[in-house]
Amino acid sequence: MKKHTAQNIARVILGTGLIIAGIGHLTFVRKEFQAQVPDWVPLKKDDTVVASGIVEIAMGASLVFAPRKYRPAVGILAASLFVAVFPGNISQYVNKRNGFGLDTDEKRFMRLFFQPVLIYWALKSTQKKAIKL
Secondary structure (H helix, E strand, C coil), rough: HHHHCCCCCHHHHHHHHHHHHHHHHHCHHHHHHHHHCCCCCCCCCHHHHHHHHHHHHHHHHHHCCCCHHHHHHHHHHHHHHHHHHHHHHHHHHHHHCCCCCCHHHHHHHHHHHHHHHHHHHHCCCCCCCCCCC
């Protein structure tokens, strides 16, 4: 498989995943996402979940549909989104909040290691040149 084809498949899968997650924020897993909202966020947990769901849908659509020349910028924005929500994952771990089947300290801790994978995925699937990380 050509690098360009694999990169496009990875980008579309990530974008589709973000769209589905964003829809989940607004509908079927809204309560689960509230477990990840840190207590220090100044908005109501539900408002935070709804706002982040809208952002995820927009980001996912951008990953899927952005013209080629804008993909590197969209990838950086997507990676930034994954960095921005990481405190929520830490909060879920520190405060021992169950959500998405993460009902033990071990599971919540292991989830923390998935965020760098998402960051790398967002960058690698959208950049024109190789990224050295």
